[in-house]
Amino acid sequence: LAIAPVVAPAASVDGFAKQFLQNLNFDQGVTLSTSDVNDQYLALAYTVRDYLMARWFDDRAQQKAQQNKTVCYLSAEYLLGRQLDNNLLASRLTDIATEALAQCGIDIDDLRQVEIEPGLGNGGLGRLAACFIDSLATMSVPTIGYGIRYEYGIFRQAFADGQQIEQPDAWLRMGSPWDFAHPEAAQTISFAGTTETYDDDGVERTRWVPEWNVLAVPYNMMVPGYHNGRVNTLRLWRAVATNAFDLHTFNSGDYVESVRAQTFAENISKVLYPEDSTPQGKELRLQQQYFFVAASIADFIGNVLPDDFDIEKLPERVIFQLNDTHPVIGVPELMRVLVDEKKLEWDAAWAITQKCFAYTCHTLLPEALEVWSVDLLGRLLPRHLEIIYRINDEFLLEVRERFGDDEMLIRNMSIIGEHPSRSVRMAYLATVAGSKVNGVAELHSQLLRDNVLKDFAEMWPDKFTNVTNGVTPRRFLRLANPELSDLITEALGAGWTVDLERLRGLEALADDVDFRERFAAVKASNKRRLSRVLEARGEAPLDDGHMLDVMIKRLHEYKRQTLKVLHIVSTYEGIVSGRLDVDAVQPRTFLFGAKAAPGYGMAKRIIHLINAVGEVVSADERVKGKLKVLYPANYNVTLAERIIPAADLSEQISLAGKEASGTGNMKLALNGALTIGTDDGANVEIRKLVGDDNFFLFGMSEPEVEALWAEGYRPADFYQDDEELRRAIDLIASGAFSDGDRSVFEPLVSNLLYDDRFMALADFRSYLDAQDRVDAAYADQDSWVRSAILNVARSGYFSSDRAMRDYLERIWHATPVS
Numbered sequence: 001l002a003i004a005p006v007v008a009p010a011a012s013v014d015g016f017a018k019q020f021l022q023n024l025n026f027d028q029g030v031t032l033s034t035s036d037v038n039d040q041y042l043a044l045a046y047t048v049r050d051y052l053m054a055r056w057f058d059d060r061a062q063q064k065a066q067q068n069k070t071v072c073y074l075s076a077e078y079l080l081g082r083q084l085d086n087n088l089l090a091s092r093l094t095d096i097a098t099e100a101l102a103q104c105g106i107d108i109d110d111l112r113q114v115e116i117e118p119g120l121g122n123g124g125l126g127r128l129a130a131c132f133i134d135s136l137a138t139m140s141v142p143t144i145g146y147g148i149r150y151e152y153g154i155f156r157q158a159f160a161d162g163q164q165i166e167q168p169d170a171w172l173r174m175g176s177p178w179d180f181a182h183p184e185a186a187q188t189i190s191f192a193g194t195t196e197t198y199d200d201d202g203v204e205r206t207r208w209v210p211e212w213n214v215l216a217v218p219y220n221m222m223v224p225g226y227h228n229g230r231v232n233t234l235r236l237w238r239a240v241a242t243n244a245f246d247l248h249t250f251n252s253g254d255y256v257e258s259v260r261a262q263t264f265a266e267n268i269s270k271v272l273y274p275e276d277s278t279p280q281g282k283e284l285r286l287q288q289q290y291f292f293v294a295a296s297i298a299d300f301i302g303n304v305l306p307d308d309f310d311i312e313k314l315p316e317r318v319i320f321q322l323n324d325t326h327p328v329i330g331v332p333e334l335m336r337v338l339v340d341e342k343k344l345e346w347d348a349a350w351a352i353t354q355k356c357f358a359y360t361c362h363t364l365l366p367e368a369l370e371v372w373s374v375d376l377l378g379r380l381l382p383r384h385l386e387i388i389y390r391i392n393d394e395f396l397l398e399v400r401e402r403f404g405d406d407e408m409l410i411r412n413m414s415i416i417g418e419h420p421s422r423s424v425r426m427a428y429l430a431t432v433a434g435s436k437v438n439g440v441a442e443l444h445s446q447l448l449r450d451n452v453l454k455d456f457a458e459m460w461p462d463k464f465t466n467v468t469n470g471v472t473p474r475r476f477l478r479l480a481n482p483e484l485s486d487l488i489t490e491a492l493g494a495g496w497t498v499d500l501e502r503l504r505g506l507e508a509l510a511d512d513v514d515f516r517e518r519f520a521a522v523k524a525s526n527k528r529r530l531s532r533v534l535e536a537r538g539e540a541p542l543d544d545g546h547m548l549d550v551m552i553k554r555l556h557e558y559k560r561q562t563l564k565v566l567h568i569v570s571t572y573e574g575i576v577s578g579r580l581d582v583d584a585v586q587p588r589t590f591l592f593g594a595k596a597a598p599g600y601g602m603a604k605r606i607i608h609l610i611n612a613v614g615e616v617v618s619a620d621e622r623v624k625g626k627l628k629v630l631y632p633a634n635y636n637v638t639l640a641e642r643i644i645p646a647a648d649l650s651e652q653i654s655l656a657g658k659e660a661s662g663t664g665n666m667k668l669a670l671n672g673a674l675t676i677g678t679d680d681g682a683n684v685e686i687r688k689l690v691g692d693d694n695f696f697l698f699g700m701s702e703p704e705v706e707a708l709w710a711e712g713y714r715p716a717d718f719y720q721d722d723e724e725l726r727r728a729i730d731l732i733a734s735g736a737f738s739d740g741d742r743s744v745f746e747p748l749v750s751n752l753l754y755d756d757r758f759m760a761l762a763d764f765r766s767y768l769d770a771q772d773r774v775d776a777a778y779a780d781q782d783s784w785v786r787s788a789i790l791n792v793a794r795s796g797y798f799s800s801d802r803a804m805r806d807y808l809e810r811i812w813h814a815t816p817v818s
């Protein structure tokens with residue numbers, strides 16, 4: 001039998017409809033008339049997949065044959081969002097699919113609603129990984145995204161009496177049409193045990209004698225490029241018990257117990273940890289990290305590279321990009337593979353390893369830097385700990401050679417920290433091992449060099465670089481905001497989707513009255529669409545004519561949702577008490593979207609406060625039509641795609657020097673929201689690009705923050721000196737938002753007055769002044785819309801395509817394939 005190559009179904013309405021009905025019959029086992037909406041959604045997804053399949057086979061074959069470098073993005077998180085629309089768009093099938101389904105009597109919109117988004121990430125870092133793989137596919141860069149196929153992604157958030165409760169995210173329950181299991185490509189991953197030396201033909205070598213194993217089974221997802229026919233791979237690993245029974249238990253007759261015990265290992269890929277800043281040092285998390293990184297390295301070397309590959313040439317064929325410290329255990333793992341398995345000399349192996357890794361840091365908060373206790377690491381990965389010790393010994397020798405015997409410096413730079421107990425500093429290991437270290441916005445990269453990794457930057461100035469983050473214009477403009485996209489395409493042609501700098505062409509239209517009207521009409525329409533979405537979720541709708549003021553991001557003290565609340569309470573109090581000129585206050589809806597880590601008590605109290613204030617303000621007749629607070633539960637990528645196009649004002653109000661970059665700030669500016677923000681993260685670059693007239697800057701600069709700390713920050717002084725601030729805080733303390741119960745928000749209030757690590761009170765006055773400027777600007781709609789257009793026109797730099805070009809040039813030294 002001749003084996004036919006894979007042929008995509010005909011790219012016509014009939015071809016699509018035929019394939020869809022076949023999939024409905026043969027994959028779902030139903031007929032059109034007996035199918036429900038989930039059957040139809042799955043059959044539609046399978047159909048889209050069928051079109052992409054041939055390309056995918058080609059691209060994987062090419063990857064094996066080619067001589068190009070592959071970018072292996074190692075990330076514990078991918079916050080993908082829904083797949084259907086993205087894949088339809090990439091493969092130019094949206095219209096065909098819509099029409100084909102209509103012929104079957106199905107409204108494709110009904111099917112869109114069924115998809116549960118894979119929420120395999122916490123927030124910024126995970127969403128960034130998803131934007132990057134989209135851009136790399138679109139730019140035809142051979143890429144494999146490696147990660148974990150968590151059975152439960154980020155929890156579903158619900159509110160009970162204004163307080164967050166967490167529910168499991170069973171995203172796989174209704175089927176998972178976008179990925180394929182490949183059990184034949186499983187890797188065995190080992191843990192624990194001991195190490196021993198042995199004589200290998202006269203050479204003394206070390207080997208690891210592990211205690212237990214787990215199978216890593218890869219699930220491949222297609223990552224289609226936009227309109228270029230390319231399909232890259234996202235390979236997520238699932239932990240499956242091996243068939244190697246504990247023979248002792250097995251033979252002692254306790255068959256059931258031995259099966260139960262081995263399935264224990266399957267917990268490794270069970271659930272995404274919902275913390276995104278304070279690592280808990282949990283053993284299971286270290287297991288997750290090693291599990292996916294070891295499987296990925298073995299997969300790349302064993303399955304992606306050709307069988308006869310000369311391992312010394314590895315750096316020519318791969319760069320492993322470390323998305324924060326989570327995959328850094330890959331450094332000693334590659335050393336183990338090269339030295340223990342491939343039997344290279346240490347120095348040769350180290351030279352290869354250093355070229356194969358690069359490290360992106362996403363934080364500045366000291367408590368967010370991952371460390372692993374030596375005890376735990378040594379128990380779980382004894383060979384890796386030995387390797388880390390040796391890396392550290394040789395590194396510290398280099399430090400002595402370079403800086404002399406400065407014991408203090410040696411202690412500070414050591415990969416092993418001694419206090420409070422011995423631990424491995426993963427950021428330092430990544431910095432020592434990586435060919436490059438980058439921050440995610442200019443200010444952040446500067447602060448990494450000046451503070452967090454200062455000694456390392458002095459030692460290796462050329463190692464440090466910046467790549468400012470970016471976001472994919474396909475998902476966050478073309479798909480999320482179709483009306484604005486059509487308007488832009490009409491004005492500039494369609495090329496902007498892959499060349500976002502073309503948006504500059506809109507600058508000239510900012511002064512065009514007709515264009516402004518159409519732009520404003522799109523914003524209004526997006527608000528109505530959001531309002532319908534909120535109502536469908538059982539929330540209050542939006543009010544016509546309100547400014548939509550949004551703060552959407554994880555709940556964190558450093559991001560200062562509390563400062564936003566103080567502004568709301570102060571405005572509310574000002575109107576109610578008659579202190580404020582009501583006519584100068586623009587009607588506003590404040591919209592929050594935020595999840596808090598389940599164990600983060602203060603963040604959960606802030607959620608409670610927002611909901612409590614919202615309930616009182618939204619119900620008070622005295623501010624009716626003026627102020628409204630909305631906090632839809634379970635903010636996720638799908639909801640973001642509805643909120644962002646509707647937003648007028650983007651709140652980016654972190655304390656300067658704390659937000660590494662932010663990416664929501666970019667998405668909002670790109671969709672024509674004006675930013676009110678501090679000089680922090682990528683806000684700095686946004687402001688420079690859009691211009692001071694189109695950005696509301698407030699607050700202390702990073703050096704001013706440092707200076708105030710140094711001099712001794714006393715938040716209570718700010719409380720004493722500012723009557724409006726006092727009134728706002730007093731109102732919260734009085735129980736006005738807690739049925740008179742003063743104890744409810746007492747911990748929050750005293751934290752503000754006597755601690756306030758993130759200096760909300762110090763920036764309050766400046767923030768309120770900036771909000772007055774916002775009100776004044778919004779009152780002049782013509783000029784506001786003009787600014788909004790200029791924000792869109794000048795945000796092209798924040799495309800993740802540009803970010804990928806920067807990585808390719810500064811870090812990866814890889815090129816697209818033709």
Ligand code: 26Y
Binds near residue numbers: 661
């Ligand atoms: C170690 C574990 C607790 C952990 C898990 C997740 C630590 C951190 C994270 C996630 C961090 C994160 O999302 N950082 C954000 O990365 C974005 C992309 O670079 C930045 O825009 C944003 O400023 C930063 O907070």
